[in-house]
Amino acid sequence: xxxxxxxxxxxxxxxxxxxxxxxxxxxxxxxxxxxxxxxxxxxxxxxxxxxxxxxxxxxxxxxxxxxxxxxxxxxxxxxxxxxxxxxxxxxxxxxxxxxxxxxxxxxxxxxxxxxxxxxxxxxxxxxxxxxxxxxxxxxxxxxxxxxxxxxxxxxxxxxxxxxxxxxxxxxxxxxxxxxxxxxxxxxxxxxxxxxxxxxxxxxxxxxxxxxxxxxxxxxxxxxxxxxxxxxxxxxxxxxxxxxxxxxxxxxxxxxxxxxxxxxxxxxxxxxxxxxxxxxxxxxxxxxxxxxxxxxxxxxxxxxxxxxxxxxxxxxxxxxxxxxxxxxxxxxxxxxxxxxxxxxxxxxxxxxxxxxxxxxxxxxxxx
Numbered sequence: 256x257x258x259x260x261x262x263x264x265x266x267x268x269x270x271x272x273x274x275x276x277x278x279x280x281x282x283x284x285x286x287x288x289x290x291x292x293x294x295x296x297x298x299x300x301x302x303x304x305x306x307x308x309x310x311x312x313x314x315x316x317x318x319x320x321x322x323x324x325x326x327x328x329x330x331x332x333x334x335x336x337x338x339x340x341x342x343x344x345x346x347x348x349x350x351x352x353x354x355x356x357x358x359x360x361x362x363x364x365x366x367x368x369x370x371x372x373x374x375x376x377x378x379x380x381x382x383x384x385x386x387x388x389x390x391x392x393x394x395x396x397x398x399x400x401x402x403x404x405x406x407x408x409x410x411x412x413x414x415x416x417x418x419x420x421x422x423x424x425x426x427x428x429x430x431x432x433x434x435x436x437x438x439x440x441x442x443x444x445x446x447x448x449x450x451x452x453x454x455x456x457x458x459x460x461x462x463x464x465x466x467x468x469x470x471x472x473x474x475x476x477x478x479x480x481x482x483x484x485x486x487x488x489x490x491x492x493x494x495x496x497x498x499x500x501x502x503x504x505x506x507x508x509x510x511x512x513x514x515x516x517x518x519x520x521x522x523x524x525x526x527x528x529x530x531x532x533x534x535x536x537x538x539x540x541x542x543x544x545x546x547x548x549x550x551x552x553x554x555x556x557x558x559x560x561x562x563x564x565x566x567x568x569x570x571x572x573x574x575x576x577x578x579x580x581x582x583x584x585x586x587x588x589x590x591x592x593x594x595x596x597x598x599x600x601x602x603x604x605x606x607x608x609x610x611x612x613x614x615x616x617x618x619x620x621x
Contacts, residue, residue: 294321304372304612308388312372318362325619329356331431332390332416333600333610334457337439338379339410348437348454350413350602350610354581356431358593369422375610376414376436378602389545392417394522396433397545397555400530410439412542412573415525418549419613432460432549432579438468440572443539455481455575457544459597465575475501477561482546482554482577488515491577494557501561507531509555512546526555541571549579
């Protein structure tokens, strides 16, 4: 958390907090009581979320004297990227950026705003026996499941980022949804005729679904659709594992995202990404991306595995997770203007990285 008081008059004061939901501390160069502070104060304070997969950062901010308008920027946590262990992916599943909601608010001195700054989702783990953990915030990001493959020949999906939120007292003002986690894909033999193996990208808020995935080798193929992004207060559906021209196939489905009010801090949690396990004879497994959290949660991706018994080759792929939804209260007395877009904190694949944290920035006067 950072604060930048007015440099023109360092004796003027700003209210900030020492910890989550604590009593305000007065940062000041003078000893006069708060009520005697002069007008004209300018400043910025930013609450940054924690590292990927850890607890959200919470805090409070009190409107200084004479301030009647502020600008807020709220970013959801980014989704983590997928990871391949055998290097056979021709396209990697990247984690999606969280939403960026910006608004100008009409305020009254002394009002208290409560903040939840999200963490991002973790990238696919470097071991195929560990699940990626979703971010935490206003609606937690969905995890990506462990492929549980009896070999290092596998790939793991990334987890979804969480939502960030701003409340005026107990009234919800705005939420920025988290990005979906990226899917993963791999094959167990470098001599396979690989024509297209890729994990799906996660979805950013405003994108309808996470990216689909494909496993295509030795003339066999299977495709999956990504998790659906949340819409308003309704969670997104899980991705669907599609048809294949090979009867040797295993399919799994993720879980749907949660509706608003059913998840962490009254948001909607992202759905869990699916995983498909290999066998000792065909040890390739994969997992899909988890959905992003937010006002409502995005759906988790799907996963599938196919194998060629004649050549002892196998391939598996998982799709990307859907995004969490945004929210801005419908109150023209409070909200002067607002815009919605995307942050720049999605997990990249080279090398696989976790999603960046969300944040809440308040600037005054607007």
